[in-house]
Structures are given as structure tokens and as C-alpha cells.
Amino acid sequence: MSLTVFRKAHFNAAHRLFKKEWDDDKNFKVFGKCSNPNYHGHNYELEIGISGEIDPDTGFLIDLKVLAQIIKEEVEDPFDHKNLNIEVPEFKNTNPTVENIAIVIWNKMRARIDSKYDISVKLYETPRNFVIYNGN
Amino acid sequence: MSLTVFRKAHFNAAHRLFKKEWDDDKNFKVFGKCSNPNYHGHNYELEIGISGEIDPDTGFLIDLKVLAQIIKEEVEDPFDHKNLNIEVPEFKNTNPTVENIAIVIWNKMRARIDSKYDISVKLYETPRNFVIYNGN
Amino acid sequence: MSLTVFRKAHFNAAHRLFKKEWDDDKNFKVFGKCSNPNYHGHNYELEIGISGEIDPDTGFLIDLKVLAQIIKEEVEDPFDHKNLNIEVPEFKNTNPTVENIAIVIWNKMRARIDSKYDISVKLYETPRNFVIYNGN
Amino acid sequence: MSLTVFRKAHFNAAHRLFKKEWDDDKNFKVFGKCSNPNYHGHNYELEIGISGEIDPDTGFLIDLKVLAQIIKEEVEDPFDHKNLNIEVPEFKNTNPTVENIAIVIWNKMRARIDSKYDISVKLYETPRNFVIYNGN
């Protein structure tokens, strides 16, 4: 029997939407106030979904304590209270849109989670804007 | 890489569940208090999902400012603070159940969103009752 | 020891902001789209607070099952799936603004709740607009 | 046209994660504080999704009053304010993890819902941990 378990987490970060090959005018034209050179920020709310078979011994799909620890190491510790553009290496050459942040998180989780499981990432940039990425 | 971005919106409207080919007794028997001839109403909460490929230049799947404007023109302006049965042409001959409202919204969005994207509509009639429609 | 217990409830209703001594132009000027003659509606979310002393025998301030039943009789049954302007006698001559609805609910609860308790009413017209009324 | 309607419900219950073939040490090693022999508990929040075709006569996929009554009979009445391990027969030999509870609920709903519909179960054990099960 296959199902999906979800675990929520969150981090608070500053960012600026910005493509370094473009000048400030072009960046402002495309990204508007999100391209403010002094940065702005968000409370990112994250839901990681893990899909697979239940272990018949435990009734667990995956131990949520283990999953929570991996999320802490891969997402909360490196992203929380950080400036994504300056301090998170994955965004040195990648614009930290909510789409790209979700993809980075998915890739980091994929490297840590057993390949027998599928992974989904739901990431809220605000309570009104969010994305889902499943690695496809 | 394919993902889905979501944008929330809302509108407040009156409606009555009602099939005009039926008399009031039949309508009341099928729809109960939702068929009150004097109408009742809801705060409809809406999540529009757009699925597709990310633009490698911007890191955007779709510009959320553009999406928000389309939702305003197609849903919020024509539906908000309206009587759906009387004032919204799509419900002249269609019962404004939450199912049918979601389908109408999906069709209006489909006419405005580039066909390279898939569209999903999640519509809450109350915090306890809601639907998802993907156009299939 | 004095504390306050709260119970949530909800009702869905249609209304129109409207002062009958004014013509439609004046009503529209003051109330805008909320004065649509064909009505619009809301999911009203309600929190009733009851303040007083705890019963040392039970550890209850008030039996929440009794409180829930009173809210059902005084608010949910007469207001839910109704047109407030047409079908609720308290709004025959009173404009059903969220302020006035909260006052009407407070008065109806006051008539049913033992005078040793204080009462507060928090009423959400939308998730973004709400009022608190304490009877003062 | 196929869509999915959702109805929320909830129940409050005690449980203990526990495999009876294991001794307390092994149970504590695997399940941690969730294996407390004196039990702990949760407010389980449930979303039942029903997928299928809309009835062209009513504009309903399924009558939500009927669905709410089935959820009451199959889930709320037998689970609410109960000790899942002791009082719910389905967990006599099955560990009441949130995964297993979701599967039990799905099976109970499947036995009551017309086979022309698909069923999904989303079950929150806490606001931070939840599962989705679709019967596959």
C-alpha cells in the first residue's frame, strides 16, 4: 500500500529577484519591487511529502523524526535567517524565485532520501503565493 | 523542469441552488436550505494552479502579477459582491453549485492562459467544503 | 479564579448594506458594492467568549455542550442559509453591518446566559474583516 | 467532467504506537515517546475527497449532506473521544500510526461509497504531520 506522509517546516530569509547578466533597469522592469537591491524577505513555510510503501513491522512509511532531522540539516540550518542571494551557495548563479528555491530543496532532499521513495516539495513564499515541485 | 505555481484570491457572493425546470418543492427536497429563494451567501476562497516549465531567464513559471491581474478580471471583478444566479451570465442556466462555479472559473482561465500551461482550480465554498477541478 | 472560555460557530448568509430611508444612489454612495440590491453573502465565523468563575466541582466555567446548544438555537438556526435583510426580524429596521450583527448576537446570548457571566462576541465577516463586541 | 469534492471532519482520540510482538524496550526504541504505555492523544483533522462525474441534473458530484452522514457513521462516531488501541476493533492487531488510521478510514469509506467514485483520505495527526492515501 502506497501513501504519502508530510512534514511541515519553516525558515525566514531575505532575498532579491535578480539576474546578474541584466542591469538594474532590466531587473526592475521584469521583477518589479521584488528586485529591490536592498533585499526584502519572507517566512517560507515548507511541506515535504514522502511517498512509498508502509513498513509492515512499524506501520511507518518513514520515521518522521529522521525526516525532520534531514529537513533541519538540508533546509532549516543552511537557509534560516540567511540572505539567500549572498549566503546560500545554490543561489550564487540562480535567481532565488520561489520556483527555484523549491527545486533546490527537492534536489537536496533527493540526495538524502532513499531512492525507493518519491519526494514532493510544497513551498509557500507568502500565504497567498506557493509552488509544488515533484521532481518531474 | 515542470512545476505548479499557485495564487490565492477570494470573492463574496450570494447564490441559491436551484434548477429552474423543477418547482420549489422539488428544489427544496434536493437542495435543502441551500435552495432558500431569498438566497444565502459565502466567502469563496480560490487557489489557481498553473503547471508548466520554468523560464530559464527569469526563474518564473509565470509572472504572478500577470496571473493575479487575469484572476481579477475573470473572477473577482465579475463575481465579487454579486448574486451569482441573477448577475453572472454563466449561471443563468447553470446551477451555481461549488462544482459548477469551479468549472466556470476553469473555463474562463483556460481562455486567457497560454495553452502550454495546465490549469487547476481549488475553490472553497466554506472552510469545510471545497472542490478541485483540473479540466479533465 | 476568573477566566474566559470560547466556542466557535459559523453561519452562511446573504445580506445587503442598505438604509431604507435613503434612495439607491445614496445607499450606493455610502456602502458601495456592499449595497448591491440583489444581495451578496458571507461565511460568518463566530467566537463566543464567556467570562466568569470556575465551578470547583467540575473544573468547568460553563458546560460547552450547553453553550454550543444555545449558540445553535440563538444564532445558527435563525441565521444560517438565510437572507439577513428579509428573513431575520432583528434586521428589518437595522442595517446588517458586521457591527450590528455582532450586537444582535450579543443581545440574544445575553438573554440566555446567566448574568453572573460576561459575554464577548467576535464575528468575522471575511477572513480579513471582523469585530469584537463586549456589551459596553 | 470529472472533479473532486472534499468534506472536512475531525475526531479527538488517544493512542499509543505499539507492536505487541515487541517488548516495551523495543517499542520505546522504535516509537520513542509515542509509545508511552499511558497513551497520549491528538485532534485528528480529516479531509475526505470524492472524485467522479457531476450529475447534470443537480450540478452535484455527490450530496455533501449524505457524505457528511457517512463520515459521521464510519469515522466520527466510532473514533471520537475513544482510545484507538483499546476501543476501535480495527487497531486491535494494527498499530494506530497516522498511516494505518488513514488506510482504515479509506477502507471504511470504500465500503460505503458507490464504486463509480474514487476516494482520497487526508489525515492530520497534528498541524505539522499528515498523510494522504488514495487506495493505491
Added chain:
Amino acid sequence: MSLTVFRKAHFNAAHRLFKKEWDDDKNFKVFGKCSNPNYHGHNYELEIGISGEIDPDTGFLIDLKVLAQIIKEEVEDPFDHKNLNIEVPEFKNTNPTVENIAIVIWNKMRARIDSKYDISVKLYETPRNFVIYNGN
């Protein structure tokens, strides 16, 4: 300048409403299904409010890291994943109603928080039932 800062926390616990001087019949008559001898449980959601003057040096009313640690030591560690009736000494002779749990939490916080501050406790037993206690 006086204001109030709030910090949220949560714990999951089992309990039974029960007065030991009464027999099971009397307990069931007063407390209904909440008196189930096999226990039921809740996800308790807690908001601790601290009122006082801002420190002009820091702009903090109180260091939220310190407050969060006190809540962990006084509430989360002793209450989480516990059976309140059996394992929490404060409820050996006190019925663990949400009212009494809030008072116990307030007293434990009062013993740890500098007397220059006022304290308020908001405790949700379910998303629909909650209390506020200010120590008066």
C-alpha cells in the same frame, strides 16, 4: 511604553475528565464522552503572552529565545506525549479540563517569569474550544 509579546507552543496529550470523588455514572452524566475511562486526547495549542515595558537598549520586551526555553521546560517537556491524569502531578487531584490546564500553565510560568511582567495564557483544546486566563 507597555505592550504584549506572544509565543506559540504545542503539546499532544491524553486525558479524561473525571472527579475521583464521583463514581463513573456521575462522571459520565456530567462529562459525557470526555469521561471515557480509557482516555482520549488532544493537540493542545498554546499562546503565552508577556506584558511589560520595552528595554530601550534592545527594543525587546523579553528575549523570545529565553521565553521559548522556559515554555519548553515548564510545559512542553512535562506535558507532551503524556497522560495528564496519570503522569502530570498537578492533575493528580485536579480535573484536567482546559480551564484547569490553563491555570496550571499560568502558575508554572508565573514562578519563572520576572514579576515586573504580566502573563496571559491562551490554550486551545481543539480548534473550536479554547480559554484565556490572565491570573485574575
Added chain:
Amino acid sequence: MSLTVFRKAHFNAAHRLFKKEWDDDKNFKVFGKCSNPNYHGHNYELEIGISGEIDPDTGFLIDLKVLAQIIKEEVEDPFDHKNLNIEVPEFKNTNPTVENIAIVIWNKMRARIDSKYDISVKLYETPRNFVIYNGN
């Protein structure tokens, strides 16, 4: 009859907790990761409460459209997508703690709202940390 009406709003901003009279070591010792010199950020969620008498003509305490416009001019326009430390003059010499931001907002609202009304500010820095300020 006196009551309070509330209106929600929000803004997304970057900030750094920082006292310029202190060196980075001292700032880090007091403010921890919140003092990151590269900034972090939040989705600030705001509830403005206005208390006073209802206008018997309209049934309004205050016109919420007018209130929403004042909040836009005084808070959303100057704070949204800004770096509070660099771009908002009120925080040039004031540490942008959530406490101080609430006081600044209250003062700005006080200058715009008729003195016959009382004002309260509830400001969420995260879903877990928030303050209330009433001007006392």
C-alpha cells in the same frame, strides 16, 4: 455602544536586529542569528483594531474602505518589499524589533485616525511570534 473593528493587511520586508552603538560581537551575542549583517526577512501580518461608537446612520464604526486605504498609505506602501533598516526612516535610529515596528505603525495610524477612536496594533513577525500594542 462601543466596539472594535479589525482589518488585516500584510507586508514582506528584510531587516536586521542591530544596535549601531554596539559592535558586531555584542550585537550577535544579544540578537543571535537575527543580527545577520546580510539581513533576513519576514511576511509581516498585521491586524489594525479601531474602537469607538457606531454611527447610528450607517451602522459602521468606521468605513473599512477608508481604513484600508490609510493602512495602505501608512504601512503597506512604505514598508512592503523594503529593507526596514536601510529604507524606512523610522528605523534609522531604532532597532526594527517586532515590538518597535508595532509602535511605529501605531504612531503612524494615530496621526491619521480621528482621536475619538482608540487604536490597537497586532503584528505577526512569524506565525509563532507576535505582539499587541494599544498605545498605553
